[in-house]
Amino acid sequence: MQPSLEVSAPEKRRPSTLSWLRPKAPTRRVLLLGAILYASVVLLWSAHSIGVSTSRVDVSLLDKSRGRLESVDIPKLLSAVERVPIETRDFPSGNTTPRQLKCIGWRATRGCSADGARDPEKDQNCTQIVSKGERGYCEVEDVSTGERFRVMRRQCNSLPRHGVPFRCSDAHEFVNFRVQAHNTSQAALAPSFKLPNVGREGESPRDGIVMVVYPKLLASAYAAIRTLRDVLGCQLPVEIWFRPDEIQPNDASFKPLKHLAATRGNVTFQEIDDPRAKRFVAKIHAIYHSTFDRVLFLDADNVPVRDPTFLFDSPEFVKTGAVFWPDFWHPGSTIFGVHENSLLWELIDMPFVDMFEQESGQLVVDRKRHAAPLELVRFYALHRPDFFSALRLVWGDKDLFRLAWLKLDVPFTMIQTPPGMAGTVYDAFLRSDFCGMTMVQHDADGEVLFMHRNQHKLTGTFTDEARDDNLHEKTVDDVDVVSAPVARYADPAIWTHLLHFHKGSSRRYYSIQTFVLDLDFKQNQKCYGRRDVHRNPHFYIQEIAALDFSELETQLRRFALQSTQFSSESLNA
Numbered sequence: 001m002q003p004s005l006e007v008s009a010p011e012k013r014r015p016s017t018l019s020w021l022r023p024k025a026p027t028r029r030v031l032l033l034g035a036i037l038y039a040s041v042v043l044l045w046s047a048h049s050i051g052v053s054t055s056r057v058d059v060s061l062l063d064k065s066r067g068r069l070e071s072v073d074i075p076k077l078l079s080a081v082e083r084v085p086i087e088t089r090d091f092p093s094g095n096t097t098p099r100q101l102k103c104i105g106w107r108a109t110r111g112c113s114a115d116g117a118r119d120p121e122k123d124q125n126c127t128q129i130v131s132k133g134e135r136g137y138c139e140v141e142d143v144s145t146g147e148r149f150r151v152m153r154r155q156c157n158s159l160p161r162h163g164v165p166f167r168c169s170d171a172h173e174f175v176n177f178r179v180q181a182h183n184t185s186q187a188a189l190a191p192s193f194k195l196p197n198v199g200r201e202g203e204s205p206r207d208g209i210v211m212v213v214y215p216k217l218l219a220s221a222y223a224a225i226r227t228l229r230d231v232l233g234c235q236l237p238v239e240i241w242f243r244p245d246e247i248q249p250n251d252a253s254f255k256p257l258k259h260l261a262a263t264r265g266n267v268t269f270q271e272i273d274d275p276r277a278k279r280f281v282a283k284i285h286a287i288y289h290s291t292f293d294r295v296l297f298l299d300a301d302n303v304p305v306r307d308p309t310f311l312f313d314s315p316e317f318v319k320t321g322a323v324f325w326p327d328f329w330h331p332g333s334t335i336f337g338v339h340e341n342s343l344l345w346e347l348i349d350m351p352f353v354d355m356f357e358q359e360s361g362q363l364v365v366d367r368k369r370h371a372a373p374l375e376l377v378r379f380y381a382l383h384r385p386d387f388f389s390a391l392r393l394v395w396g397d398k399d400l401f402r403l404a405w406l407k408l409d410v411p412f413t414m415i416q417t418p419p420g421m422a423g424t425v426y427d428a429f430l431r432s433d434f435c436g437m438t439m440v441q442h443d444a445d446g447e448v449l450f451m452h453r454n455q456h457k458l459t460g461t462f463t464d465e466a467r468d469d470n471l472h473e474k475t476v477d478d479v480d481v482v483s484a485p486v487a488r489y490a491d492p493a494i495w496t497h498l499l500h501f502h503k504g505s506s507r508r509y510y511s512i513q514t515f516v517l518d519l520d521f522k523q524n525q526k527c528y529g530r531r532d533v534h535r536n537p538h539f540y541i542q543e544i545a546a547l548d549f550s551e552l553e554t555q556l557r558r559f560a561l562q563s564t565q566f567s568s569e570s571l572n573a
Contacts, residue, residue, distance in 0.1 A: 005416050006320055007355065007406070088139055091149040091175055093349055096182045101172040104139040104148065106130050114153035126169040132159060138168035140175070151175050153346060160337025164391055173385055178349040181379055185408060188375035195371045197291045205368070207312050208237040208292035211300050212272075212282045214246050215253065219460040220453070221300035222256045223559035229264045231555055234307040236296070237266040241286040243278070244271050256563040276382055280396035283360070284381045293368050299361040302452040303556060305549040311364050316444050321366035322373075322412035324402055325441045325450075326356035328419055328512040328528060335514065336395050344393040350407055358402045359419065361452040362441060365401075376404040417442040418510050421499040421529055422451060425541065426517050432534055434499045434541065435517050435527035446503070451495075451552065455526055460560035462490045489557040490564070492521035498542045499529055505538040 088107075108122035109115070114137045124130060126138075135158075137150040151171050159166065187193065199206060209228070213221045221240065228234040240257060247254055249269065261267035270286070277285035287297055294312055298304075317323050331339040331354055338344060340352045367374065380388065380400045388394050394403075405412045421436025437455040440448055501510050512528055519525045530536055544550050 005414050006316075006411050007402075007414050086148055088148040088150055090153070091140075091151045096179055098176055098179050100143045101140040101149075101151075101175060102143050103168050103171055104141055106134075106136060106168050107139050107150075108134060108136040111135070112156040114150065114155060124168075126171075127167060130154070130166045130168070132164065138171040140168075140171050149175075151346070152343065154343065155341040157337065157339070158341050158343045160335075160342075160392055166391065170385065170387075174347065174387060177347060177383065177387060180383065181348070181376065181407075184379040185372060185376050188372040189408075193371055193375070195367050195374060196289050198368050198371075199293050205293040205366070206237075206291070207294045207309075208239060208290070208296070209308075210239045210241065210286050210290050210292065210295050210297045212241045212286050213257075213300050214242070216457065216459075217300040218247075218253055218257065219560040219563045220458045222260065222563035223458055223460075223556045224298065224300060224303045225257070225260055225264070225267065226559040226562075227303050227552070227555060228307075229260075231552070232304065232307045234304075234309055235266065236309055237268070237292070239268055239270055239286070239290060239292065241270045241272055241282065243282065244273075256566045259566065280398075281381045283397055284378055284400070287365065287367070288374055288378050290367065294364070294366050296364050297360075297362065298450075299452060299454070301454060301457050302361045302450055303552070304450055305448055305552060308449070311443075314444060316413040317364055317366070320411045320413045321369040322401075322405060322410075323364040323415065323444075324412055325359050325362055325415050326418055327359035327398060328439070329357045330355070330507060330510070332508055333511040337392070338394065338399065342393060343391060344388075347387055347391075347393065348403060348407055353406055355402075355414065356418065358399050358414075359439065359441070359452075360396075360398045360401060361439065361454065362450050363401060370405075370410065373401075373404040373408050373410050376408060377401055380404060413444070415442060415444060417446045417503075418501045418507075420448070420501065421512075422495045422497070422544070423499070423527065423529060424494060424496045424519070425533070426519070431532040433515070433517065433527070433531045434497070434529035434533040434539075435519065435525065436499055436512075436529040437494050437525070437527065439528075440498060448498070448547070448549075451549075453494075453556075455528065456492075456494050456522070458491050458556060458560040460490050460562070460564035462561075489554070490561045491557045493553055493557070494521070495544050495553045497544060498547075499533065500540055500542060502538050502540060509538040 103126035105126055106124040106128070108119040108124075110117045110119045112135055114135055116135065119136070122134065122136075130136075133156055135154050135156055137154065138152040139148060140151055141148045152166075152168065152174055154166075211221055211224070225238060228236075228238070249271075257267070257269075261269070270289075270291075272282055272285055274285055283297065283299075287295055296308055296311060311317055311323065314323070329336060329338065331352075334357065336357065338357050340354075342352075345352050365374070377397075377400050380403070381397060388400070394400065402412070402414070420440035420442075421434070422438035422440050423434060423436040426433045426435050437453070439450075439452040439454055441450040441452065443449045513530055515527050515529075515531065516524050517527055530539055533539060533541065544553075
């Protein structure tokens with residue numbers, strides 16, 4: 001298995017050049033009606049020519065068996081024409097022209113395919129919610145041309161979860177999403193387009209780390225930056241982005257980070273002023289508006305095990321200007337439903353791509369080189385209605401980056417080593433389960449680089465039972481200020497082992513299980529790992545104590561504790 005891979009989008013499907021030869025539905029109706037009327041006229045003329053006459057003008061047909069003329073019921077003929085099936089086809093891929101579409105309704109099919117035989121008894125109107133597991137499509141009509149299309153095509157497993165509010169009344173916006181995305185991309189591909197705050201041509205690029213914080217992440221952010229500066233020796237400048245409606249700049253809880261900025265230098269604070277940039281959109285806003293040309297984004301609870309500055313000079317970044325990392329999930333094993341039958345691919349109008357999903361707790365991007373895909377990422381995140389979230393097609397921001405790059409056919413590097421896990425081995429009767437609480441990411445050579453503590457975040461806060469008066473110190477500048485025993489730090493030690501996937505094993509054997517265990521420090525702890533781990537030949541366990549960064553968790557726990565003590569003193573001042 002190669003450790004990293006340069007990825008390009010697959011060739012896009014193009015509409016057939018013969019599509020103009022296909023008769024439109026209204027044309028068929030007109031031709032059929034014309035043929036019937038023409039036949040009627042011919043019969044009338046024939047009857048007249050053999051001496052049959054009437055005293056009044058009447059549209060009639062010759063009934064040879066009775067020797068008389070039968071009147072034609074024109075409304076009945078028109079009704080018969082209306083009952084002729086109208087051709088409905090898939091909405092053409094690559095269409096970038098806005099259309100005014102009218103919803104006709106939900107058309108159910110049998111089997112597990114939207115292309116299966118029709119099941120009219122399960123059809124629904126445009127406003128009814130189509131339940132999970134139903135298969136079929138929304139039928140829409142172009143009000144200008146009369147063409148009818150199948151859109152929002154659903155297989156049995158196209159949507160991942162229960163409770164998704166799927167209605168065909170959304171079909172018009174769903175289809176035109178691709179048109180708006182195309183227009184956004186085309187504007188961003190113009191030579192004059194630039195992201196905010198990028199440096200001038202010819203200037204040396206400005207490199208730096210970008211983080212986003214909110215109240216529950218302040219202790220994690222403080223611990224991560226202290227580790228970068230004091231343990232790893234990383235001197236990259238750091239931008240800390242925050243929403244002023246979540247954290248006020250003068251809040252006491254912000255004081256530890258401000259102290260870091262004053263004593264360690266190269267730490268700045270940026271307010272997120274876009275009211276739409278909430279939750280995961282805040283990350284995209286920070287990357288989009290950063291003052292750095294080349295960004296290493298880190299979630300605040302994600303810490304490197306060595307100085308990450310080398311990433312900006314790595315061959316992978318120099319070549320593509322974008323380095324991404326994989327998530328636990330891939331089409332053969334996913335909790336988010338990102339597989340071949342997902343409705344995601346129709347929404348963004350591109351073929352299915354068989355690869356790992358993305359984990360965006362860390363990414364490296366050259367903002368100068370990749371203005372267009374970053375603009376498309378921003379469009380994906382801010383577009384309303386938000387189909388990604390409403391239909392649960394992806395989780396948060398995590399896949400939006402790779403999808404934008406793939407859509408625009410822009411190369412990027414995806415690290416090929418699947419994520420490992422840091423956690424603990426839970427010994428039960430006749431088996432051992434591995435409970436992972438931290439995602440472990442690697443560099444392009446397959447060596448551990450990032451520890452993303454996403455399942456048990458640092459708080460720096462003691463419970464009443466664990467509080468120790470000896471830990472209340474008045475200075476926080478020095479690394480060794482807190483001299484308490486390791487066991488008495490506020491946050492529990494959760495890293496005793498790493499779980500790795502064997503390099504020689506096929507991806508189909510990479511399957512991460514989710515389960516809950518009662519651990520010493522927490523009941524019902526959510527775990528990502530493997531049950532009965534020692535019997536699985538595709539994974540192996542390594543003790544943290546044997547690794548170069550074995551003391552990293554202790555340092556993080558100490559820094560987190562110091563951040564909360566600093567806040568407590570400032571509140572009492």
